[in-house]
Amino acid sequence: MRLRLVHLYGDLMNLYGDRGNIIALQRRCAWRGIELQVVDVTAGDRIDPATSDLFFFGGGQDREQSTVSEDLALGNGEAIEEAVHEGAALLSVCGGYQLLGRYFRTAEGTEIPGTALFDAYTVAGPDRNVGNVVAESELDGGRYTLIGFENHSGRTYLGSGVEPLARVQVGRGNNGEDRLEGCRSGTAIGTYLHGPILPKNPWLTDWLIATALHRRAGEDVPLPPLDDGRETAAHDAMVERILRRGNVRTSIR
Amino acid sequence: MSVRLYLALAAGHLTGALSRRLGSGGTVLPGHVVSRLDPGALRHIVAQIRLGAAIISGTNGKTTTARMVSQAATSAGLRPIANRSGSNLTSGIVAAAVAHTSLVGRPLGDVAILEVDEAHVPAVVDAANPRLLALTNVFRDQLDRYGEVDLIAATWRIAIERLDPSAVLVLNADDPIVAHLREAAPGRVVTYGVNDEAVGSPTLPHEADKRLCPACGARLRYTWSYYGHIGHYACAACGWQRPAPDVAVTQLAFRAGGTTELTVEQGGTSRRIRVPLPGLYNAYNALAAFAITTTLGIAESAAIAAIESFSAVFGRQERVAVGSGELTLALVKNPVGFNQVLQALAMGEPPDLIVIAINDLFADGTDVSWLWDVDFEVLAESEPRILCTGLRAHDMALRLKYAGVAEERVVVEPPLGAAVEAALTTARAGGHVAAFPTYTAMLQMRGELQRRGCVAPFWED
Numbered sequence: 074m075r076l077r078l079v080h081l082y083g084d085l086m087n088l089y090g091d092r093g094n095i096i097a098l099q100r101r102c103a104w105r106g107i108e109l110q111v112v113d114v115t116a117g118d119r120i121d122p123a124t125s126d127l128f129f130f131g132g133g134q135d136r137e138q139s140t141v142s143e144d145l146a147l148g149n150g151e152a153i154e155e156a157v158h159e160g161a162a163l164l165s166v167c168g169g170y171q172l173l174g175r176y177f178r179t180a181e182g183t184e185i186p187g188t189a190l191f192d193a194y195t196v197a198g199p200d201r202n203v204g205n206v207v208a209e210s211e212l213d214g215g216r217y218t219l220i221g222f223e224n225h226s227g228r229t230y231l232g233s234g235v236e237p238l239a240r241v242q243v244g245r246g247n248n249g250e251d252r253l254e255g256c257r258s259g260t261a262i263g264t265y266l267h268g269p270i271l272p273k274n275p276w277l278t279d280w281l282i283a284t285a286l287h288r289r290a291g292e293d294v295p296l297p298p299l300d301d302g303r304e305t306a307a308h309d310a311m312v313e314r315i316l317r318r319g320n321v322r323t324s325i326r
Numbered sequence: 327m328s329v330r331l332y333l334a335l336a337a338g339h340l341t342g343a344l345s346r347r348l349g350s351g352g353t354v355l356p357g358h359v360v361s362r363l364d365p366g367a368l369r370h371i372v373a374q375i376r377l378g379a380a381i382i383s384g385t386n387g388k389t390t391t392a393r394m395v396s397q398a399a400t401s402a403g404l405r406p407i408a409n410r411s412g413s414n415l416t417s418g419i420v421a422a423a424v425a426h427t428s429l430v431g432r433p434l435g436d437v438a439i440l441e442v443d444e445a446h447v448p449a450v451v452d453a454a455n456p457r458l459l460a461l462t463n464v465f466r467d468q469l470d471r472y473g474e475v476d477l478i479a480a481t482w483r484i485a486i487e488r489l490d491p492s493a494v495l496v497l498n499a500d501d502p503i504v505a506h507l508r509e510a511a512p513g514r515v516v517t518y519g520v521n522d523e524a525v526g527s528p529t530l531p532h533e534a535d536k537r538l539c540p541a542c543g544a545r546l547r548y549t550w551s552y553y554g555h556i557g558h559y560a561c562a563a564c565g566w567q568r569p570a571p572d573v574a575v576t577q578l579a580f581r582a583g584g585t586t587e588l589t590v591e592q593g594g595t596s597r598r599i600r601v602p603l604p605g606l607y608n609a610y611n612a613l614a615a616f617a618i619t620t621t622l623g624i625a626e627s628a629a630i631a632a633i634e635s636f637s638a639v640f641g642r643q644e645r646v647a648v649g650s651g652e653l654t655l656a657l658v659k660n661p662v663g664f665n666q667v668l669q670a671l672a673m674g675e676p677p678d679l680i681v682i683a684i685n686d687l688f689a690d691g692t693d694v695s696w697l698w699d700v701d702f703e704v705l706a707e708s709e710p711r712i713l714c715t716g717l718r719a720h721d722m723a724l725r726l727k728y729a730g731v732a733e734e735r736v737v738v739e740p741p742l743g744a745a746v747e748a749a750l751t752t753a754r755a756g757g758h759v760a761a762f763p764t765y766t767a768m769l770q771m772r773g774e775l776q777r778r779g780c781v782a783p784f785w786e787d
Contacts, residue, residue, distance in 0.1 A: 085538075088466070093698025096728050116545075134476050136543055204692065222693045267695045272724055303727045306738070307720040 074294065075108040076285050081130040081153075082141045084115050086168055089224065091131035093269035094164065097278050098127070105297050107282070116144040122156035127285040130169030132225075132267070135179065138168050142185045145172065150188030157190065160288035162281045163261040166270065170255070170263035171195045171227055180226075191256050191263055192234030195227040198249075202226070205315050206244030206266055208254045217276050219254070220311050221266025229265075231256050238264055243315050260284050273311065275304045331370055331431055334363035338424035357417030360424050368453040371423045371433050375407065379438035379454045380622060383447050383482075384462030384504075386663045387611040388414070390603075391462060392441035394615035394633055395622075399437050402628035407435035414443040419450055437622065444478050448485040459489060460496035460618050461504050462610070465554055465662045466696065479503050479540070486510045496618050498610070499571040500556045506540035508569065518617040519571035521591075522578045525606060526552040531665075541566040553606055554662040573617040578609055584674055590616055597626070600634050604670040607663065612636075646780055651678075651753035653780075655771065658762045659690070661699035668704055671760060678757035680710050681749050683742060683767035684718040690764040694718045702729035710760075713737050715745035716767045742767060746774040 080095060095111060102109040109127075114120055133141065145153075153173075157163055163173075171177045174193040177185040187194075201224060208219040219239050228248035231237060237247070238255030246254035246265065255264035262281075264270060271278040279296055286294040338360040345355045360367050372379045382392045392408065399406040409422035419440050426434045442450045444464070451459065464478050486495060491512045498504045499519035508515045520526075530551045539546045544563030551557035560567035576596065577589035584604035589596050590613065601612040612633045619629035644655045654677075658664040671677070686692050697718075705712065706729055714722040719740040726736050739745050749759045763771050775781045 089693065090695030090698035093695070093725075093728070096698065100728050100730075136476065136538060140538070140543070222695060224693060267693065269695055269698050272698070272728060273721070303720070303724045303733070307724040310720045 074106075074286060074289065075110065076102065076126045076282075076289060077124050078109055078111045078127040078129060078285075079120060079125045080111055080113050081128055081149075081169065082115055082133070082137075082144070083113050083129075083131065085137040085141055086131045086133035088132045088134070088167070089222075089267040090269045091129075091166055091267065094129055094131070094166070094271040097269070097271035097275075098129070098282065101275065101278050101299065102282060104299055107286070114149070116140055118149075120149050120152035120156070122152045122159065122161075125152075125156045125161050126289050127161060127281060128153060128156070128163040128165075130163070130165040130173065132167030132169060134168075138172060138177070139185055141168075142172055142177075142187070145188050146186065150190070153188065154190050157259060157261045160260055160284070162284035162288065163190075164271075164277075164281055165261070165263045166267060167225055167265055170265065171229065173261070173263060174229065175232075177227060190261060191258055192232035193229055193256055193263070194232075195229040198226050198228045200226065202245035202249060202265075204244060205311065206246065206254065207242045207312055207315050208239035208244065208246065208266075209242060210239035212238075212257075212277075212280055215276065217274070218308075218312055219266065219270075219277070220273050220308055220315075221264070221268040221270045223265045224267065225265050229256075229263075234258065238262055260288070273304060273308045275299070275301050328364075330364045331367055332429070334360045334367050335424060335427060335429055335431060337363055338367075338421070339429065342421065342425055354413050354415075354418045354421055356424050357413075357419065357421035360420050361417065365453075368420050368423055368450075369455055370431065371427050372438060372454045372456075374431070375433045375435060375438050377404070377437035377622065378457035379440055380458040380460065380618060381440050381442050381447065381450055381454065381456045382460045382462070382614075382618065383442045383444055384460075384498075385444060385465040385478075385660060386666075387462050387607060387614070388441045390608065390611040391460070391614045391618070392439050394612065394629075394636055395618050396439040397636065398615065398619040398624055398629040398632035399439065399622075401631045402624045404437055404624070405435040407433065407438040409440055414441045414446070416446050416449045416453065419446075420453070445481060447482055448488065451485045451488050455490060456493060457490070458494050458496060458618065458622060459486065460614060461507065462498050462614050463501045463554075463556065464503050465660050466699075475503065479507070482507055483510045487512070489513065494621055496614070496621055498556070498614065499569050500552060500558070500610075502546060502555065502559050502568070503540055505569055506566070509541075516573065516617055516621050517569050517571045518573040518613050519568070520552060520575045520578060520609070520613070521571070522575060523550055525578050525580075526550055526557065530555065530557070539564060539566060553666060556610070573613065573620070575609065575613055578606075580604065580673065584670070586612075588612060592617075592620065597630065599630055602634065602636055604673060605666050606669075607666040646775060648750055648753035648780055650756040651758060653749055653753050653759045653761060653775075655761050655763065655768060657768050658764060661696050664700040664762070667762060668701065672704060672708075675758070676708060677710050677760040679749060679752045679759045680705070680712045681745055681759060681761040681763075682712060682714050682722050683716040683745065683761065683763035683771060684714070684722045685716045685764050685767040685770075686718050687766045690766050694721050697722065697725045700725075702726055702731065706730035706732075711735055711737065713739055713745055713748060715739050715742050716764070742770045743774050746771055746778075750778065750780070 539561035
């Protein structure tokens with residue numbers, strides 16, 4: 074089986090080790106004999122929705138985000154939406170998550186338009202939410218503990234058209250008010266969690282791969298289980314440490 | 327001298343003596359005490375230093391560069407005042423200045439060479455009124471503490487605007503974010519850079535931080551890349567480009583045994599400098615040190631002598647002899663630095679054991695995401711066993727698994743004491759251990775080594 078992963082604006086939006094998410098997807102596909110082709114799409118390139126099985130969209134600085142927002146409006150935003158409606162899997166983190174909402178209002182009051190794939194909007198907050206996050210997630214009937222690291226000044230509020238990805242146990246999540254973290258709309262996921270998120274949450278990586286396989290094959294394709302000893306050890310060590318000792322929180326400006 | 331300064335200095339000396347006696351080195355606390363009693367103390371002290379103060383900042387290499395400049399001053403017969411123990415926040419700098427000032431407020435040195443943490447540059451510029459400010463590079467480093475790379479650039483711009491017009495700004499021409507700061511300079515600017523395309527490559531590596539023009543925001547075009555986003559660049563949209571460096575390496579060659587040979591051109595003449603350290607990043611450190619030293623008016627021969635006889639700084643390529651073997655320590659704190667260290671490792675004899683010690687305390691950066699931007703894939707083809715230790719030992723082992731390093735080569739041993747014990751066992755048997763600790767992991771490892779009598783306490787460096 075062969076899958077195509079579209080890495081959205083990876084040259085502009087690649088903060089905080091998000092490359093690790095691509096590595097996790099690549100390795101977990103390769104260990105199962107699935108060929109994952111990674112296609113880099115940047116400003117000026119056009120996305121072909123028919124051949125896109127999986128999308129990854131990472132975080133970036135403010136200036137890069139404006140450049141990307143302008144390019145998304147030239148057709149790529151619609152192409153992503155079309156592919157997702159046809160079942161393509163999508164993971165967006167931080168800045169990528171914000172740009173797939175309705176808009177991001179900066180501290181200066183400027184509204185950077187998003188693609189509105191997610192019924193959500195973001196406003197810049199007075200300070201940054203920085204620290205480890207533990208959150209409980211339910212995904213297609215399974216219950217999982219998400220572990221990650223957040224670092225964002227944007228506060229994201231979900232509309233009625235999306236579900237939260239998880240409920241925060243420790244950390245701030247979308248906005249620090251409603252205890253919600255990330256969002257899910259069909260086969261698309263948005264989250265504030267770095268870490269990067271996928272290596273220590275292999276169930277989420279596998280959910281994305283399974284979703285992309287379903288889209289490519291037109292039916293459920295069983296995923297052979299892997300030895301997740303290292304993944305589980307790293308996941309559990311952090312969850313235990315954070316739940317036991319709480320978080321070291323730092324705030325900038 | 328004011329009564330206030332006198333009292334502040336007296337209290338500072340007393341706290342320094344007490345905290346050294348209690349075994350903490352006295353590298354920070356006296357600074358807090360003095361600043362509280364007299365916020366103007368540093369300015370008073372620096373104003374009396376004959377050659378004034380030079381401030382050196384940047385993400386990577388500031389400690390090595392500052393130490394080279396300081397040793398150059400010593401070889402020129404000057405008495406430098408330096409903050410030596412990596413105490414580079416405002417309080418540590420005041421403490422260093424106080425330790426080198428007599429009770430009557432007379433500085434016991436001719437020039438101050440201060441290594442300053444990136445975020446503290448405006449505060450130290452205000453407090454010290456330096457005659458030279460050198461900025462080396464800005465990479466993503468501990469983003470949880472400082473925010474984004476652009477924020478550091480904005481912070482530095484504020485500091486530059488507050489410089490005295492007679493002060494000189496020394497900038498790395500090959501880092502676009504740093505080079506663009508020249509536009510804000512109130513006075514003279516000296517740039518340095520590498521002009522040799524025998525090293526580097528035509529394409530940017532993935533860990534490059536910044537590819538947009540700092541002048542107009544359009545995409546920056548690179549014609550040559552050395553490492554990270556360090557290279558030769560130009561903006562097609564607005565025409566802004568890399569300034570031609572005033573001090574340039576025109577030829578660079580890596581030699582066996584971990585030395586680097588540089589041909590440095592300045593003012594129409596060129597000279598050869600043999601840097602006894604491996605890696606391109608150390609070539610940049612030596613180049614920066616040469617540019618800073620000559621700009622300060624210190625004899626060029628002193629600069630060359632200091633660089634050529636340089637021994638590594640505390641935790642930066644430090645060698646510790648153990649029995650018939652040895653342990654080398656190289657501090658790691660961000661992807662660009664770690665990649666450079668791994669590259670230097672690949673150029674030498676392979677070690678018998680690699681120790682990677684990752685902590686996530688405040689000084690290390692609480693976010694370890696950056697480990698995924700380091701090219702550990704280069705270790706997949708190598709042989710040595712790898713011991714992962716520190717608070718994030720499990721994260722490190724997971725990263726190595728996804729880098730393709732065979733799991734049976736990797737051992738996880740979170741307690742640093744146990745890891746040091748294992749390292750010493752290998753070294754005592756005649757082996758070579760290469761250790762890569764983050765900042766607090768390095769302090770802990772050094773503490774463990776010191777308890778076993780292997781190294782001296784660090785404040786005596």
